[in-house]
Amino acid sequence: MKRLHRLLAALSIPCLVTLGLATAARAYAVAPAGGPEALGFSSSRLARIAAWQQSQVDAGAFSGAVAAIARNGKVAYLRAVGFRDRAKTIPLQPDAIFWIASMTKPVTSVAAMMLVEEGKLDLTAPVHRYLPELKDMMVGVETKDPASGKTDLMYEPQKRPMTVEDLLRHTAGLVYGVGGTKVDQLYRSLYGMTGVYRRDKTLADFVSGLAKLPLAHQPGEVWDYGLSVDVLARVIEVASGQPFDQFLEARLFRPLEMVDTGFHVPEAKLSRLVDPPAISGPPDSVMADVTKPTKLFSGGGGLVSTAADYLRFCQMLLNRGELDGVRILSPATVKLMTTNALPSDIRFAGSGIVGPQGGSTWGLGFAVRSDAAWSMVPGSVGSFNWMGTSGTYFWIDPAEQLIALQLIQVAPSMGGPFNRPFRNLTYGAFRVPDQGVPDAAAAPVRIDSDTLAAYAGTYRLGSPSSRDMQVPREFGGLGVDVATENGQLKVVSPIRGMPAAKAGIMAGDIITHLDDAAIQGISLNQAIEKMRGPVNTKVRLRIIRKGQDGPIEVSLVRARIRLQGAADLQVVNKDGHLLIEASGDLPVLDFEKGAAITVVPMSSNEFFVDGGDHTRLAFLRDGAGPMRLVLNPGPWQITGQRIN
Incomplete structure (x- = not known):
């Protein structure tokens, strides 16, 4: 493995093209003669990935990218494009080390499930069994005085305790604090010089500080992306009796030969570290500083890794928990992790990626493609994936025995527009099996x-x-992203130039009625179904807007929405x-x-x-x-x- 990394560092990009393939580790034997074609891909169409990435580098979207695609346990594509540094002076190599941000979460989730299999961790147990300081956390509920319009934060007890499973599936009520609610404002106190989410603090310090805050939702009722997996990392420490970084090194990284994965980049490897994106504030700024050792082993976003290392992690999952004779998880556990774990009445807050709008659900550590009709990306139903705020992205398609990942570094939460083209270009490179060459020259055909x-x-x-x-790729709709919050349908953002934006609908508006029918209590996917319909048909909305006396009635005409x-x-x-x-x-x-x-x-x-x-x-x-x-x-x- 070390020899491989030295080899990749020495090879230029043209050499990689000449050789055709580079192996990620001994699990990935060099592909048979014929290269990508033997794995079902078109070489010329795979080459479009590098061409597209280069166009993004030239446009200044990101400085460089490493992409890797494996199928049937062999690497079909591994290539670096662009530069390692933001100044664009150092060519990027395939063995470059990236801060992978939230691609850490699947790793932490696997670590937790290892302890579940060993009987040291109970999925159904309340989190306070392992972290007693979290037992008395209240739930913050915003209330509005109709007379004064003033919003207050009230507290109510948990209807049921958050469980370990809630941490894995983001239904614990924990958030990052990046929104505009009063609870979000409280969560922002975790960061900064006086906070507990800092590199000189431990996971135990972090959890102690978190215990003083309220939950944003009742456990089990809302899927909301947040600090759950950082808390899970502390649970792993308590259940295993080891610091989280040591557990990962001993139980995952060393057995899987993930030699460049960890919570910081040692001095000897700094020459391979890709410049992280420019980040102005926490929590991303805390996790992205990977050049020095840390005490905060963030299970939600603290790891660095390489394409080769993360391919090994993914191949273990695709192999149903085993790699090179090393068993990490049982097949049944991998299936459980990559199957829908959310109740049918779950509400989704602040995400168009997971939930009905994204055609996906959530397992135990992964987004799972569940509805092809709503999905914005190609792939088999049952494919699972996740991404990092810095633009790192991977997915695994068991039906196609496919793994693909793209590592880039962009501003926080700006990676989405780069994930979809990469995914489309990957599936677009599949060849049609046994496509013969017609012999049209023998009998020329003339057409009038x-x-x-x-x-x-x-x-x-x-x-x-x-x-x-x-x-x-297109449908009739209003052009508005919505989410459910406290049982209400809230506008996240109207899309510029679409009917909702033209009608003056604003982020934060609460939609109460569609065509005179109240939508209180219906699911998000039901609400979206009602908003979609044939192009040029009308729909009436009744909305409530902060600072506005009484409801607002809006009539819109559905337009063609092109994805x-x-x-x-x-x-x-x-x-x-x-x-x-x-x-x-x-x-x-x-x-x-x-x-x-x-x-x-x-x-x-x-x-x-x-x-x-x-x-x-x-x-x-x-x-x-x-x-x-x-x-x-x-x-x-x-x-x-x-x-x-």
């Missing part, structure tokens, strides 16, 4: 100009990949030939933007690309309906419809 002209136009595809669940990642193809009839190129946000199979390809006819409505991956196409029409375009007809087909 009127028929060719009928095929011209722009086609919108459900997806750029044959390997996902055909994610819908990032549209896959469009432009078909042009020119001089008796069809020319096709990608015209949306993403390339599609052999087709890219700005590189029109002349397709070869096989019949009056069937064509193929004479080169690349030999994509086949069929133009179909059902009666008087719009023309459809089918790529690679058969079990792996991608279908689109002409939109103009």
